[in-house]
Amino acid sequence: MELYCLESDIPVRAQPDPIILYDDRVLQSLLTIEDRFLPQCSYFQRVQKDIQPYMRRMVAGWMHEVCEEEKSNEDVFPLAINYLDRFLAVMPTRKSYLQLLGAVCIFLASKLKDCRQLSAEKLCMYTDNSITPRELLDWELVVLGKLKWNMASVIPNDFIEHIIRRLPLPKDKLPMVRKHTQTFIALCATDDRLAMNPPSMIATGSLGAAVCGLQLDHSDQRLSRDNLTDLLAKITNTEMDCLRACQEQIERVLTTSLQQGQQDGQETGVRAGNKARKLQDQSSTPTDVRDVNL
The missing domain is CATH 1.10.472.10 (Cyclin-like)
Structure with missing residues (x-):
């Protein structure tokens, strides 16, 4: 008899483990180690010379839109932001690389939290192909190195x-x-x-x-x-x-x-209404983060 593998398009999520949730030691462990995954400093004053707070807000908004558009696991976005902040707290970065960094952080978080990770090619598409898959993969190693491969961050x-x-x-x-x-x-x-x-x-x-x-x-x-x-x-x-x-x-x-x-309601409504067509065209990003590079 020929066997068929029937896979659903809807990912199957594991149910919460009551043994973990009802053990007070797990919560205490999380509280004990959470400070290890905080940014080491307020990096706008001490580390970053080229990046301003509004730029960080723009790229964070873009990252959130990408995660929502892809229906990513709800842990992916806050984990990606944790990587972003921790990297910016230790590595001076030019503003022209900020969207590339955001894409890399989504890429890494998706690998840890999603059943089906986002591909490098798709993430490049969301940047209007302003970056290449090769650049994303090269920067993945840079981010991993700066974060010392400590990627299992505690998040809210x-x-x-x-x-x-x-x-x-x-x-x-x-x-x-x-x-x-x-x-x-x-x-x-x-x-x-x-x-x-x-x-x-x-x-x-x-x-x-x-x-x-x-x-x-x-x-x-x-x-x-x-x-x-x-x-x-x-x-x-x-x-x-x-x-x-x-x-x-x-x-x-x-x-x-x-x-x-x-x-921004009117502008947001137009963007939301056109989002599907934009993705099909592969000719636009959800948010124009390229303004950061100007």
Whole structure:
């Protein structure tokens, strides 16, 4: 009998392991090692002379659009941003190489987190072929060397399930809380002012902002802002004042993002409507990051 291998186009995801999620030692281990994967310094003042914060925001926005367009694993984008920040904290880089660096970071993160990694050719297409696959592969070795091949970074997403299971959240609201939290984490990754915050603080601040935004405190007083902040601080061994300040900063970033989105709404709508045609033509990038090179 002839055998056929039937493969689905939808990747099969592993289910969360309750043994890991319910073992407090795993969370404590994450909290212990997370600082190893932070940028070593605020690199705009100490390392980078040619790259400005707005350029980092532009390339981060482009990276997010690429990951969304490719429906990448939700861990790919924050992990790629972690690589980007850690590299820029140790290696002075010309602004003309910034998009190439962003593409390399997506390439590496996709290898670690996606069932089907993004190809070098496709990533080059997203840069409007301003880089070549050979350049991307050469820079992959450069990034790996500068990061000392230490690529299994702790990111905010690693804390979500550990924190959620320790909160008195209604089960029917868990998918929405996860989705909103991941959205906040992605938003934080695009803002350089939050790059030095530990992943656990970004995760707890994002989760707190998500719960408050969904107004779950209306059904359970334990989820009121003050009670929730106190509970989150205890779970992650974080000072309440630091966590409260982080959550407020995240909410300000969201407000700024929404205001910017309203201002650019018409342009964004046109770009979104034409995105499929652009990809078919292979003649345009999702965002014109080439402006950074000017």
